[in-house]
Amino acid sequence: MSHPTLAQRLVDALLARGAREIFGIPGDFALPLFREIERDGRLPILTLAHEPGVGFAADATARVRGALGVAAVTYGAGALNLVNAVAGAYAERVPLVVLSGAPAAHEAVSGLLLHHQVKQLDSQWRLYEEITADRARLDDLERAPQAIARVLDTALARSRPVYLEIPRDLPGQPCAAVPAPAIRTWDAERVAAAADELLARLRAARDPLLVVGVEVRRYGLEAKVAELARRLGLPVITSFMGRGLLAEAGIPLAGTYLGLAGDPELSHRVEHSDALLLLGVIVSDTNFAVSAKRIDFRHALVAYDDEVRVGHHVYPELPLAALVDALLQRCPPQARPAVAAPPAPPAYPQGLAEDDEPVAPDDIARAINDLFARHGPMPIASDVGDCLFTAMALRPSALLAPGYYATMGYGVPAGLGLQQASGQRPLILVGDGAFQMTGWEIGHAARLGLDPIVLVFNNSGWEMLRSFLPEGGFHDLGRWDFASMAGGMGGDGHAVKTRAELAAALRKALATRGRFQLIDIRLAPGARSQTLQRFVAAVKRLSMPEPA
Ligand SMILES: Cc1ncc(Cc2csc(CCOP(=O)(O)OP(=O)(O)O)c2C)c(N)n1
Numbered sequence: 001m002s003h004p005t006l007a008q009r010l011v012d013a014l015l016a017r018g019a020r021e022i023f024g025i026p027g028d029f030a031l032p033l034f035r036e037i038e039r040d041g042r043l044p045i046l047t048l049a050h051e052p053g054v055g056f057a058a059d060a061t062a063r064v065r066g067a068l069g070v071a072a073v074t075y076g077a078g079a080l081n082l083v084n085a086v087a088g089a090y091a092e093r094v095p096l097v098v099l100s101g102a103p104a105a106h107e108a109v110s111g112l113l114l115h116h117q118v119k120q121l122d123s124q125w126r127l128y129e130e131i132t133a134d135r136a137r138l139d140d141l142e143r144a145p146q147a148i149a150r151v152l153d154t155a156l157a158r159s160r161p162v163y164l165e166i167p168r169d170l171p172g173q174p175c176a177a178v179p180a181p182a183i184r185t186w187d188a189e190r191v192a193a194a195a196d197e198l199l200a201r202l203r204a205a206r207d208p209l210l211v212v213g214v215e216v217r218r219y220g221l222e223a224k225v226a227e228l229a230r231r232l233g234l235p236v237i238t239s240f241m242g243r244g245l246l247a248e249a250g251i252p253l254a255g256t257y258l259g260l261a262g263d264p265e266l267s268h269r270v271e272h273s274d275a276l277l278l279l280g281v282i283v284s285d286t287n288f289a290v291s292a293k294r295i296d297f298r299h300a301l302v303a304y305d306d307e308v309r310v311g312h313h314v315y316p317e318l319p320l321a322a323l324v325d326a327l328l329q330r331c332p333p334q335a336r337p338a339v340a341a342p343p344a345p346p347a348y349p350q351g352l353a354e355d356d357e358p359v360a361p362d363d364i365a366r367a368i369n370d371l372f373a374r375h376g377p378m379p380i381a382s383d384v385g386d387c388l389f390t391a392m393a394l395r396p397s398a399l400l401a402p403g404y405y406a407t408m409g410y411g412v413p414a415g416l417g418l419q420q421a422s423g424q425r426p427l428i429l430v431g432d433g434a435f436q437m438t439g440w441e442i443g444h445a446a447r448l449g450l451d452p453i454v455l456v457f458n459n460s461g462w463e464m465l466r467s468f469l470p471e472g473g474f475h476d477l478g479r480w481d482f483a484s485m486a487g488g489m490g491g492d493g494h495a496v497k498t499r500a501e502l503a504a505a506l507r508k509a510l511a512t513r514g515r516f517q518l519i520d521i522r523l524a525p526g527a528r529s530q531t532l533q534r535f536v537a538a539v540k541r542l543s544m545p546e547p548a
């Protein structure tokens, strides 16, 4: 029996921390790593066309499972192509592992400039420091096991991307075992003090509210947080980024806070609550910028990024999971303090008129809500653009979207990763502009055994940008016929203009398995969702100084 190799030990460690596949594109600096991983056979390598897609797909698998997602690339051109997806994973708290091939030690000292090299041989190493929570160069086989364990455990503990650089002469070399996943520890007394203070504030409040954000999913806490909301009798609101959270937790959601762009009653309650508990919420402009009344976060109760703030009290190094457990321990099931009735759940638009009227974005929301009402919710991957604003009008369902980092190109690759990780057929919402970036990854769906339903909001331009700055011819993209391209990529295309055609295409797509379905929705130029229109009006209102 030959001694286990560095690659096999790396696969052991990734499997032990929840990875179940690797998305990747090799290059000569990564071929030995790919060969050793394929020989090992426990982590399938799923290849795509372009590294941004690799990163977004791996990101989606991490979000779905609440475990490590893995992207493997070559040194230089590959790893630098991946940067934007990794940056998005950092901003949105995703435990994405980057495996990059690298020159062998003897090449590094050859005195030659190496192909794919940028400024210095370690330029890539330095670039990745800024977009990862930890990194290691596995160039010393004695120290590699500890380094791998430290870096992968950091990815999970901080729910952030990490980077491992593997010189191409080492993947097949014998290597000792990697330590098992570390068990997180924390200061129990500190957790108790934070939980006691939080509960005292909530129980003394006139209108306590719970807002849930991305960390609740990243740390697998949706069920516990739903139970906590039940026991505390707290209305549950999601942040813009947290849309889709607790959708399957069997708890009435009061809606999504969108400030001036959202439900006025809900926004008013959030902005005037005297005990706003933010669990795992990124306090960002996309979540809170369009507030009519600036929320004073100094008086909010904020638990985010391993820190709990109660007014001016700060409790550091305090994992969200530990806090939630401590709160549950202090609120036995029978305790249910009386609090004001939760806001009425939002009414989701449905009942699409199947007529010859041209499709508008809100008709797409109606059609999807009708579909969910008939067949149950489907998981959704959404790109950036009006499709994401339209998604705010959908009935609750699992939603993957770059709501904070807001990069285009996420939707289609993430939909592939979503179906790969969940086994559930997803809907993918994507604009024509974003589809032009990474939508072509859909051509790999058949080979990977995936069959998403893709809804292209084809409005012939960058409509979201145009809504912010109408003048300028640089928003126009021309009308692309995506429907006719689907067949050549192994799927079925449906070009629709009217609401009746949209409803029929959705029914046909739902009934067709084994081939991706692309519904090319020819929107009238300038057609926008109500949510986007309200968002733009809110931004304009807030950016205009109040008249004297
Ligand atoms: C990688 C990247 N480059 C540019 C931009 C900036 C942007 C934000 S929204 C947008 C237009 C999106 O057009 P699309 O047709 O997809 O959707 P729609 O607005 O509904 O028509 C751009 C160019 C971002 N966010 N990410």
Ligand SMILES: [Mg+2]
Binding pocket: 385, 431, 432, 433, 457, 458, 459, 460, 461, 462, 463
């Ligand atoms: Mg567009």
